[in-house]
Amino acid sequence: MSGNVVLADNGVVSAGISGNCFTRNMKNLSDKSMHFFVGLAALLGLWWLAIYIVTLDPANSTFAEFAPLSAVQALPELWQDGTIPDALESTGYRLGTGLFLAILIGVPIGILMGQVRWFQRLTNVPFQFMRMISPLSWEPIAVVVFAGWNEAIVFLIAIAAVWPIAFATASGLAKVDPAWFKVARNLGARPWQMVSRIILPAIMFDVITGIRLALGVAWIVVIPAEFLGVSSGFGYAIQDARESLEYANLMAMILMIGVVGFVLDTICVMLIKRFSWHRG
Amino acid sequence: MAIRGTEIKIQGLTHRYTPRSPLTFNHIDLASPPGEALAIIGRSGCGKSTLLHILAGIHKPTEGRVLLDGTAITAPSPRWVMMFQAPHLFPWMTVSQNVGVGLSFGRWSKQKTEDRVKEAIKLVELEAWADNNVQDLSGGQQQRVALARSLVMEPELLLLDEPFSALDAFTRSSLQKDVRSIAKRKGFNIVFVTHDIDEAVIMGDRAVIMAGSPGNIVHELDIDLPDPRDRTDPSVQALRTRLMTMFQEAANYKKPESATLA
Numbered sequence: 001m002s003g004n005v006v007l008a009d010n011g012v013v014s015a016g017i018s019g020n021c022f023t024r025n026m027k028n029l030s031d032k033s034m035h036f037f038v039g040l041a042a043l044l045g046l047w048w049l050a051i052y053i054v055t056l057d058p059a060n061s062t063f064a065e066f067a068p069l070s071a072v073q074a075l076p077e078l079w080q081d082g083t084i085p086d087a088l089e090s091t092g093y094r095l096g097t098g099l100f101l102a103i104l105i106g107v108p109i110g111i112l113m114g115q116v117r118w119f120q121r122l123t124n125v126p127f128q129f130m131r132m133i134s135p136l137s138w139e140p141i142a143v144v145v146f147a148g149w150n151e152a153i154v155f156l157i158a159i160a161a162v163w164p165i166a167f168a169t170a171s172g173l174a175k176v177d178p179a180w181f182k183v184a185r186n187l188g189a190r191p192w193q194m195v196s197r198i199i200l201p202a203i204m205f206d207v208i209t210g211i212r213l214a215l216g217v218a219w220i221v222v223i224p225a226e227f228l229g230v231s232s233g234f235g236y237a238i239q240d241a242r243e244s245l246e247y248a249n250l251m252a253m254i255l256m257i258g259v260v261g262f263v264l265d266t267i268c269v270m271l272i273k274r275f276s277w278h279r280g
Numbered sequence: 281m282a283i284r285g286t287e288i289k290i291q292g293l294t295h296r297y298t299p300r301s302p303l304t305f306n307h308i309d310l311a312s313p314p315g316e317a318l319a320i321i322g323r324s325g326c327g328k329s330t331l332l333h334i335l336a337g338i339h340k341p342t343e344g345r346v347l348l349d350g351t352a353i354t355a356p357s358p359r360w361v362m363m364f365q366a367p368h369l370f371p372w373m374t375v376s377q378n379v380g381v382g383l384s385f386g387r388w389s390k391q392k393t394e395d396r397v398k399e400a401i402k403l404v405e406l407e408a409w410a411d412n413n414v415q416d417l418s419g420g421q422q423q424r425v426a427l428a429r430s431l432v433m434e435p436e437l438l439l440l441d442e443p444f445s446a447l448d449a450f451t452r453s454s455l456q457k458d459v460r461s462i463a464k465r466k467g468f469n470i471v472f473v474t475h476d477i478d479e480a481v482i483m484g485d486r487a488v489i490m491a492g493s494p495g496n497i498v499h500e501l502d503i504d505l506p507d508p509r510d511r512t513d514p515s516v517q518a519l520r521t522r523l524m525t526m527f528q529e530a531a532n533y534k535k536p537e538s539a540t541l542a
Contacts, residue, residue, distance in 0.1 A: 179368040182338065187382030187433060188358040197384070201372045277372035279415050 071251035090232035098157025110169020135160035149229030161214035168210025172203035212268035285314035286436035303494035313377035319484035327495030367426035375478030402430040440472035491530035
């Protein structure tokens with residue numbers, strides 16, 4: 001987790017006044033965007049090269065459709081015929097609902113873990129144990145318990161996402177200066193103000209860092225979870241493309257999975273920066 | 281900001297942390313008239329800090345009570361505000377937000393809050409920093425913010441627990457003078473705990489010395505000096521020497537009964 005925090009902090013640009021700062025920031029920015037594009041180009045290059053080498057053997061010619069160009073070319077049509085928007089909506093709904101539930105359950109659990117000593121001691125082993133169970137292994141049980149596959153998938157995402165959020169919230173609370181409560185109480189804070197004005201802003205950074213980790217796990221879980229039982233979403237779409245041998249579409253959807261995940265993660269990083277008050 | 285002081289009466293105050301732990305102090309009586317700046321001096325472990333926490337309503341006494349204008353202190357209140365050794369500012373807020381945080385807990389109009397915050401920031405001379413994050417400030421400036429955050433509540437009593445001991449000598453000396461002059465202008469009471477004789481002489485109207493275990497008040501001295509007080513002034517020096525002598529006497533203080541037991 002610490003690795004992620006460092007990553008988030010790296011991008012923090014402090015407000016500078018001197019003119020020198022402006023040119024330095026601009027240089028930073030152009031450096032950054034250059035690295036961004038070079039890295040992306042290298043990835044595409046390797047992808048292309050791999051397919052090129054594989055298709056050197058005429059027996060593997062069907063693999064040509066896996067190449068970057070065919071994948072990118074397949075995107076406009078997948079967008080227009082509604083495949084991508086539908087997948088975004090279905091998968092987005094499942095991911096959003098699951099994450100929302102995970103936050104709703106994970107943050108209070110984390111606050112209890114961070115604030116109430118006996119609760120932390122009591123739950124540490126069970127929670128660490130549950131955390132190590134692959135979320136997908138709940139699938140057979142979820143399918144039996146829940147009426148529909150949709151609900152089962154939402155449950156899988158929630159159970160995957162709840163642990164990083166709970167543990168990050170707890171570790172955020174552990175860093176809260178107890179004197180803040182003493183000061184706030186002395187200045188007349190009521191219990192709910194203690195939560196809304198002191199605890200939440202103090203741990204917001206850690207909570208969102210937890211949500212970022214949770215999102216990463218949830219995004220990984222939601223795709224295979226959609227392989228079974230449902231007929232919508234990105235997981236279904238790549239499965240469907242494989243069965244109908246539309247390899248360009250398959251790669252296009254995989255590309256989209258990467259893009260969406262990247263965008264969601266970037267949003268989290270921006271939120272983390274927004275709520276970070278820690279100075280290096 | 282028009283602040284008024286309060287009459288403090290400490291009556292038969294006894295404290296122990298748990299029923300089994302030894303007495304922190306035993307049956308302390310002490311009174312302070314409205315507007316007085318009272319220094320409590322003593323070595324660490326004499327219970328002076330605990331006494332201050334009871335005055336703030338943070339700890340409860342085992343026996344006895346503290347009255348402010350006749351009302352017993354039982355819990356923290358913005359009417360009696362405590363300042364700690366460290367500023368303990370809220371690092372996600374600006375200077376103004378930190379200063380106004382106590383008002384935001386109550387039901388104050390936006391305009392009134394703004395006016396009060398502005399005045400408090402002016403009082404501690406941090407106008408130029410009002411919109412900065414508090415982490416941009418030096419240690420002394422941060423302690424000024426903590427002072428403004430307390431003053432904005434217009435307390436009748438300001439309690440200070442070695443508030444400047446973590447600062448460098450120059451910052452400390454200027455803050456000591458500022459706190460005294462603000463308190464005298466506004467008329468509120470100060471009770472401060474220190475092990476620094478200079479601080480007591482520069483800031484206090486009266487000093488009591490606590491010593492022993494369980495702690496007790498063993499000496500008392502009026503610091504009857506004109507303002508502003510200067511460390512190099514001979515009358516200040518003379519009082520300092522007297523207080524120092526008392527302090528050293530107190531260091532050898534043993535309760536009579538414990539002496540007979542030994």
